[in-house]
Amino acid sequence: MIEFRSVGFSYPNGVRALSAINATIQKGEFVFIAGPTGSGKSTALKMIYRELKPTFGEIWVNGLNVGTIPPKRIPYLRRTLGVVFEDFKLLHGRTVFQNVAYALEVVGTDRHEIERQVGRALQLVALGHKADQNVEHLSGGEQQRTSIARAIVNGSNLLIADEPTGHLDAETGWEIMQIFEQINKEGATVVVATHNIDWIERLQKRVIFIYEGETIEKYIKGANRLGLSNSSVLSP
Amino acid sequence: MASRTLQFFLLELSNSLKRNILMLVASVTTVTILVFLLGLFLLFFMNFQRIRSAIASELEIHAYLKQQTTDDQALTLKHHLASLTHIRSVRYVTRDEALSELRKDTKGEIDLSGIINNPLPAYLSIQVDNPESIPAVASAIQSMKEVEQVNYFQKIIDQFVSLFKTAERLFLGLVILMLLCTLMIIHNTIRLCVFSRKKEIEIMQLVGATSSFVRWPFILEGAFYGLLGATLALIFLAPCYHALVSEMSIIFPILPLAKGHELFPLMLWLLVIGTSVGCSGSYLSVNRYLHC
Numbered sequence: 001m002i003e004f005r006s007v008g009f010s011y012p013n014g015v016r017a018l019s020a021i022n023a024t025i026q027k028g029e030f031v032f033i034a035g036p037t038g039s040g041k042s043t044a045l046k047m048i049y050r051e052l053k054p055t056f057g058e059i060w061v062n063g064l065n066v067g068t069i070p071p072k073r074i075p076y077l078r079r080t081l082g083v084v085f086e087d088f089k090l091l092h093g094r095t096v097f098q099n100v101a102y103a104l105e106v107v108g109t110d111r112h113e114i115e116r117q118v119g120r121a122l123q124l125v126a127l128g129h130k131a132d133q134n135v136e137h138l139s140g141g142e143q144q145r146t147s148i149a150r151a152i153v154n155g156s157n158l159l160i161a162d163e164p165t166g167h168l169d170a171e172t173g174w175e176i177m178q179i180f181e182q183i184n185k186e187g188a189t190v191v192v193a194t195h196n197i198d199w200i201e202r203l204q205k206r207v208i209f210i211y212e213g214e215t216i217e218k219y220i221k222g223a224n225r226l227g228l229s230n231s232s233v234l235s236p
Numbered sequence: 237m238a239s240r241t242l243q244f245f246l247l248e249l250s251n252s253l254k255r256n257i258l259m260l261v262a263s264v265t266t267v268t269i270l271v272f273l274l275g276l277f278l279l280f281f282m283n284f285q286r287i288r289s290a291i292a293s294e295l296e297i298h299a300y301l302k303q304q305t306t307d308d309q310a311l312t313l314k315h316h317l318a319s320l321t322h323i324r325s326v327r328y329v330t331r332d333e334a335l336s337e338l339r340k341d342t343k344g345e346i347d348l349s350g351i352i353n354n355p356l357p358a359y360l361s362i363q364v365d366n367p368e369s370i371p372a373v374a375s376a377i378q379s380m381k382e383v384e385q386v387n388y389f390q391k392i393i394d395q396f397v398s399l400f401k402t403a404e405r406l407f408l409g410l411v412i413l414m415l416l417c418t419l420m421i422i423h424n425t426i427r428l429c430v431f432s433r434k435k436e437i438e439i440m441q442l443v444g445a446t447s448s449f450v451r452w453p454f455i456l457e458g459a460f461y462g463l464l465g466a467t468l469a470l471i472f473l474a475p476c477y478h479a480l481v482s483e484m485s486i487i488f489p490i491l492p493l494a495k496g497h498e499l500f501p502l503m504l505w506l507l508v509i510g511t512s513v514g515c516s517g518s519y520l521s522v523n524r525y526l527h528c
């Protein structure tokens with residue numbers, strides 16, 4: 001579903017964020033991308049939805065070499081996946097419903113279909129009762145659930161989350177992680193970047209480590225041998 | 237565009253206007269003030285040109301004919317002149333008509349009854365298309381064999397021509413400057429409005445909106461600002477101009493000032509300018525944040 005082939009990325013100011021990313025994420029998997037702050041997790045995810053273009057190497061998403069698609073095709077790539085951010089990135093001044101519906105408006109879905117799909121997505125994140133609330137009047141957890149609903153409403157089977165619990169307290173964060181697990185159980189591929197070791201230990205999923213711009217891929221089963229509970233794990 | 241999408245854009249427009257009421261006020265006020273000033277300038281310019289051509293149409297060249305010229309020769313010459321470029325019309329005034337014109341002009345204040353042999357020459361009265369061509373036309377006529385002398389108040393006309401030329405250039409320069417200022421200031425205001433919604437634009441793109449899908453509601457919004465601003469400007473402009481014109485017609489009743497339906501084209505232009513500046517301002521500003 002997603003494949004990084006020797007991907008490297010340098011920012012225009014010369015900062016080399018990634019130097020050798022190699023990873024394959026299978027359809028239906030739930031994968032964590034971990035690593036210390038500044039290691040390049042966000043940079044790697046941004047290349048999946050073509051917010052950034054790899055400086056070298058290739059990234060394949062759903063059979064598409066996303067580094068080479070023309071800018072005009074970017075919106076179509078983004079409609080095949082959903083992205084959730086640390087800061088929610090909701091459209092202010094709009095209701096929960098309008099925010100979720102926006103992902104369907106862009107493809108010209110008709111009104112009845114929008115109501116049906118948004119209703120379904122909101123139910124999955126247990127936010128149906130707040131559909132007509134302005135998103136600015138929601139708690140952080142509710143805002144994040146709105147953004148998850150928006151990410152899945154178009155029926156895409158790939159969910160990408162960048163530090164989705166960063167702005168939330170532990171308990172709310174855990175609820176969000178459970179929603180991801182639920183979405184994954186229903187068949188979607190889920191990729192979550194985080195440096196929250198707690199989630200990684202509790203969920204027991206595969207982890208792709210990024211350290212100094214390179215991947216170190218290990219299964220969680222071996223994580224204890226690596227000393228995962230201890231931050232020294234992050235040095236190879 | 238699918239009607240479903242159009243419906244969504246209109247809904248977006250109305251929601252956005254409600255949400256961004258401060259920007260609405262700022263943009264519309266800017267457009268109103270600038271279109272008002274531009275309108276005032278254009279009205280002055282338009283009336284200036286009307287006065288100028290009214291004066292120009294009064295100006296004529298008199299070509300006095302030699303004594304021995306017959307009516308037939310004079311009429312042939314008249315037709316020949318009428319066919320030349322720059323000449324709008326030619327009127328033949330016979331010696332008798334010249335005398336009766338003189339009688340009429342002097343209104344009996346001078347006793348002309350003693351005149352037995354009419355001393356006045358016949359002449360051709362020539363109107364040209366614009367005052368600038370008078371000197372050239374006059375010298376061409378002077379060289380014709382039937383013509384004794386040409387008279388066209390050379391000095392006054394030369395002064396008139398150069399005065400109006402200078403004034404017209406100055407005016408045109410100011411109008412262009414004003415138009416540029418209007419474009420720039422409105423663009424800048426809209427740019428600030430769009431800038432404050434940079435994040436919104438980024439989010440829309442992240443969710444899979446194409447550039448044109450993001451752009452359209454902004455363009456509609458820009459058009460709305462422009463149209464509303466220009467309409468308000470016209471609403472303020474109309475009574476101001478009306479008052480000015482009535483004052484002026486009391487002082488100078490003969491001034492051919494533009495009134496009523498003659499103003500419609502100008503009004504339409506101001507609406508078009510306002511709306512298109514709003515559209516293009518939005519278009520250019522949004523484009524800065526779109527990736528294609």
Ligand SMILES: Nc1ncnc2c1ncn2[C@@H]1O[C@H](COP(=O)(O)OP(=O)(O)OP(=O)(O)O)[C@@H](O)[C@H]1O
Pocket residue numbers: 011012013015016017035036037038039040041042043044163195
């Ligand atoms: N826009 C940018 N311009 C220049 N350098 C950048 C930019 N964004 C990130 N970087 C640099 O690239 C490197 C990787 O950053 P990135 O945001 O991908 O790290 P991260 O693993 O997501 O960190 P965190 O866990 O703190 O979110 C860092 O050294 C960072 O300073």
Ligand SMILES: [Mg+2]
Pocket residue numbers: 041042043162163
């Ligand atoms: Mg990050």
